[in-house]
Amino acid sequence: MEYTDYDAVIVGSGIAGAVVAKTLTDAGKKVLMLDASLESGMALEGEQAYRTQAAYLNTFYRAIAKAPNSPYPNLKNAPSSDVLEAQPVEIMDPNTGYFVQKGPLAFGSDNWVGAGGTTQHWLGTTLRMLPNDFRMKTMYGRGVDWPFGYEVLRPYYEMAEYEIGIAGEVSEQRLPNIGDDYFSPGYEFPMEKIPQSYLDRLMLKKTDGLKVTMKYDHATVQHEIHCCSTPQGRNSTPNKNYKYGGVAWDHRAKTLHMTPAGLGGYEPIGSLWDPYTGQRCEGNAACVPICPVQAKYNALKTIKRAKQKNPHLLDIRSQCVAYGLEIDPDSNIIRGVKFNRYESAEDRSYTMGIARGKIYVLAASAIENAKLLLGSNAANSSDQVGRNLMDHMCLLTWGLFPEMVYPFRGPGSTTNISSFRDGDFRSRHSSWICPIDNWGWGWPAFSPGTNVTEAVMEGSFGEALRDRLRMELSRQVLLHFECEQDPQPENRVTIDERYKDRLGNYRPVIHYDASDYVKEAFRVAKEVSDQIFKANKIADGTTYLSSEADYWEYKGKGYTSRGAGHIVGTHRTGSDPRTSVVNPDMRTWDHKNLFLVGSGNMPTLGTSNPTLTLTALTFKAAEAILKQLET
Amino acid sequence: MAEFMITSIPTSKVKQPDPDLGTFLAISSVLTGCSEAELEGTGMLDDYFCVLMKEQDHEGVRAFLAKAEEILAHKGTIQEEIKMTFIDLPDTATRPNPPFDQMGYDGLAQRIILLWYTGIWTTMNWKDEKTQPERTAMVSAQAYQQGLIWETAGTHPSGAKQPGYGSWHEPPIEEQDQRARKSTTRR
Numbered sequence: 001m002e003y004t005d006y007d008a009v010i011v012g013s014g015i016a017g018a019v020v021a022k023t024l025t026d027a028g029k030k031v032l033m034l035d036a037s038l039e040s041g042m043a044l045e046g047e048q049a050y051r052t053q054a055a056y057l058n059t060f061y062r063a064i065a066k067a068p069n070s071p072y073p074n075l076k077n078a079p080s081s082d083v084l085e086a087q088p089v090e091i092m093d094p095n096t097g098y099f100v101q102k103g104p105l106a107f108g109s110d111n112w113v114g115a116g117g118t119t120q121h122w123l124g125t126t127l128r129m130l131p132n133d134f135r136m137k138t139m140y141g142r143g144v145d146w147p148f149g150y151e152v153l154r155p156y157y158e159m160a161e162y163e164i165g166i167a168g169e170v171s172e173q174r175l176p177n178i179g180d181d182y183f184s185p186g187y188e189f190p191m192e193k194i195p196q197s198y199l200d201r202l203m204l205k206k207t208d209g210l211k212v213t214m215k216y217d218h219a220t221v222q223h224e225i226h227c228c229s230t231p232q233g234r235n236s237t238p239n240k241n242y243k244y245g246g247v248a249w250d251h252r253a254k255t256l257h258m259t260p261a262g263l264g265g266y267e268p269i270g271s272l273w274d275p276y277t278g279q280r281c282e283g284n285a286a287c288v289p290i291c292p293v294q295a296k297y298n299a300l301k302t303i304k305r306a307k308q309k310n311p312h313l314l315d316i317r318s319q320c321v322a323y324g325l326e327i328d329p330d331s332n333i334i335r336g337v338k339f340n341r342y343e344s345a346e347d348r349s350y351t352m353g354i355a356r357g358k359i360y361v362l363a364a365s366a367i368e369n370a371k372l373l374l375g376s377n378a379a380n381s382s383d384q385v386g387r388n389l390m391d392h393m394c395l396l397t398w399g400l401f402p403e404m405v406y407p408f409r410g411p412g413s414t415t416n417i418s419s420f421r422d423g424d425f426r427s428r429h430s431s432w433i434c435p436i437d438n439w440g441w442g443w444p445a446f447s448p449g450t451n452v453t454e455a456v457m458e459g460s461f462g463e464a465l466r467d468r469l470r471m472e473l474s475r476q477v478l479l480h481f482e483c484e485q486d487p488q489p490e491n492r493v494t495i496d497e498r499y500k501d502r503l504g505n506y507r508p509v510i511h512y513d514a515s516d517y518v519k520e521a522f523r524v525a526k527e528v529s530d531q532i533f534k535a536n537k538i539a540d541g542t543t544y545l546s547s548e549a550d551y552w553e554y555k556g557k558g559y560t561s562r563g564a565g566h567i568v569g570t571h572r573t574g575s576d577p578r579t580s581v582v583n584p585d586m587r588t589w590d591h592k593n594l595f596l597v598g599s600g601n602m603p604t605l606g607t608s609n610p611t612l613t614l615t616a617l618t619f620k621a622a623e624a625i626l627k628q629l630e631t
Numbered sequence: 632m633a634e635f636m637i638t639s640i641p642t643s644k645v646k647q648p649d650p651d652l653g654t655f656l657a658i659s660s661v662l663t664g665c666s667e668a669e670l671e672g673t674g675m676l677d678d679y680f681c682v683l684m685k686e687q688d689h690e691g692v693r694a695f696l697a698k699a700e701e702i703l704a705h706k707g708t709i710q711e712e713i714k715m716t717f718i719d720l721p722d723t724a725t726r727p728n729p730p731f732d733q734m735g736y737d738g739l740a741q742r743i744i745l746l747w748y749t750g751i752w753t754t755m756n757w758k759d760e761k762t763q764p765e766r767t768a769m770v771s772a773q774a775y776q777q778g779l780i781w782e783t784a785g786t787h788p789s790g791a792k793q794p795g796y797g798s799w800h801e802p803p804i805e806e807q808d809q810r811a812r813k814s815t816t817r818r
Contacts (some may be wrong), residue, residue, distance in 0.1 A: 060790060061772035064751060195800035236796075283798045286790030293793075404806065408786040410799025438799065439789075448780045452748045456741050459718050462710065465744070466664035466783055473784035 014117020109563030168231025750774030
């Protein structure tokens with residue numbers, strides 16, 4: 001089986017692959033997209049798309065644990081990781097699950113290998129990184145600098161915000177050390193901000209403006225807390241003043257630019273099966289793992305727009321698992337992507353194939369990209385492929401608010417504490433962002449279900465039971481401090497002949513740990529949390545158990561860290577081929593027709609959820625690809 | 632598509648009308664703290680009765696229901712008797728979290744409460760299967776959506792019965808009604 005004559009072959013159908021496919025086909029290029037998961041998942045319209053969504057939703061309803069991947073098929077031929085598999089590394093069986101966890105800590109995040117990728121289960125938070133995130137080495141002597149600054153990425157952020165469709169309020173983005181040109185003059189988001197929750201309103205009264213103390217061995221620092229509404233990739237009321245109507249390739253200038261909006265401003269993109277469904281968030285409170293009405297963005301919306309506009313330029317082949325690259329030994333040019341096409345989810349039989357084009361783009365996620373490169377012995381002259389795996393390590397703190405705040409409603413988070421995202425403390429410990437969560441103790445304690453079990457086990461029944469549950473559940477609050485993990489070469493994805501999946505492809509072998517830089521942030525963040533709880537008269541319910549997967553002790557106290565699902569850093573961009581995998585255009589240093597896109601490109605993580613930044617980087621990559629195709 | 636499409640097949644019905652159905656509803660109401668009308672309003676009564684009958688050694692369930700019927704006839708002492716008979720742990724049970732089969736009537740009362748509140752049924756291992764661990768299963772997609780826990784918490788099941796754009800910015804409707812009533816009374 002051979003697919004040939006493409007300008008570009010893309011591996012992966014998540015947001016990075018989708019943006020490359022759309023941008024290239026818009027510019028008249030012929031593109032092949034290989035997707036590892038089921039063909040039914042790639043249904044882009046009408047009855048078929050609706051039936052796929054109904055199947056996901058039904059699976060979600062019937063799941064006991066509503067984990068991020070619970071609605072979606074986990075295919076033996078193209079497996080996904082699952083957070084539910086994470087346990088203390090010493091008791092994990094390397095022959096089960098998908099990740100082979102070598103520790104010392106378990107990597108506690110997952111992504112989904114399937115049509116639309118992890119944008120199917122993402123929350124939809126879309127924060128830009130801060131200018132100082134791009135110069136961590138220079139400013140704070142930590143991590144590495146990016147090969148370019150925030151100002152270079154700013155126009156691409158605007159493209160990403162258009163493509164995803166962001167709801168947010170520019171004037172409320174109160175962020176540390178961003179200067180006055182963080183947003184371009186007069187910039188507004190495509191849609192009005194998502195209303196902040198009732199819970200946020202009560203929490204903000206005593207939290208916004210609160211002065212807290214950060215204590216160190218030889219210093220004490222005062223900090224005033226600031227909060228702001230969170231920009232999100234979900235539909236709200238369209239902004240009539242939004243300036244842009246698309247992203248287009250300028251054949252003469254060889255650049256991407258944004259085209260002006262039509263008269264009505266921004267037009268929200270509804271669900272795949274019906275454009276009038278999902279025009280606005282309906283408050284399903286299930287963004288992770290599934291938005292039933294698709295008011296939340298997912299990458300299939302981008303693929304659908306590409307396919308509708310240029311049906312003959314975009315070919316999509318599902319059930320094709322890419323496993324290797326064919327490399328010309330003399331020139332190091334990539335000659336093809338090798339894949340196995342399987343017939344059905346149950347069936348282990350497959351046909352081998354190869355896909356050929358001028359340019360190759362790996363967009364299969366930070367973990368899968370690294371695996372593919374390592375398995376092909378490609379792009380790794382720097383020995384950086386697979387290294388510097390990062391995530392936001394989350395400190396969760398939870399308690400009962402003195403009055404009813406009514407959680408379990410609305411999007412997962414609508415407000416965040418933004419003031420710890422940058423500051424001098426970054427030379428001592430990680431910065432963090434702290435979303436105020438809207439879904440009670442669901443994450444740390446599996447509420448509300450566990451509250452019923454607990455009460456019943458304690459002998460509660462009847463009206464007393466109901467009153468008890470009402471009082472407990474209506475007052476639950478949760479904060480999570482997403483601490484920036486610094487790049488560590490030993491936190492890495494590797495491959496091992498002993499560990500393969502059903503089709504004989506490598507399973508990711510993961511080495512993972514927390515540095516003292518992050519641990520110190522946990523210590524300080526917990527003390528900040530205690531002060532926030534005290535000011536709000538929140539009765540603390542936080543417990544960290546030594547039996548939990550990622551429990552560790554630091555300076556005499558125990559903490560449990562949890563993954564944020566922000567899997568970053570396995571093929572970083574840089575200006576030096578000796579210490580980075582891709583150049584500032586996201587092209588591999590080693591192969592002039594191989595580009596990598598996705599969160600693997602990020603040299604550091606900052607305190608933003610990475611999807612918006614990886615999308616901006618992907619637009620930058622797409623521009624470079626077009627330039628290369630036209631010279 | 633067929634590979635992962637799960638269709639919700641209704642559980643097979645016990646022969647109706649079953650004389651114990653009324654008792655099941657009445658005891659469920661006392662155990663959950665919800666009125667019979669509320670429980671019937673979920674539409675799950677028949678399905679849950681079937682789950683109970685299907686999963687079980689019938690004699691065990693019938694014995695539980697017979698005892699329940701007896702207690703429910705003693706108006707005035709219902710709460711105390713239910714507590715003593717079904718809720719309080721026998722001396723042999725070990726805390727914390729005794730398995731259901733250490734409880735009175737194999738924890739049927741507790742299993743029934745969890746079923747109504749969460750839609751999740753804990754399978755029973757009566758007689759020879761006592762060594763098997765108990766397993767839990769969501770009865771159906773509908774059972775999840777009809778769980779009493781959501782309304783009790785002042786919300787809706789996550790991913791269903793959505794309350795509409797911006798609803799989360801205000802307290803739940805019931806709370807707003809209550810406040811409005813209070814302020815009217817004061818006036």
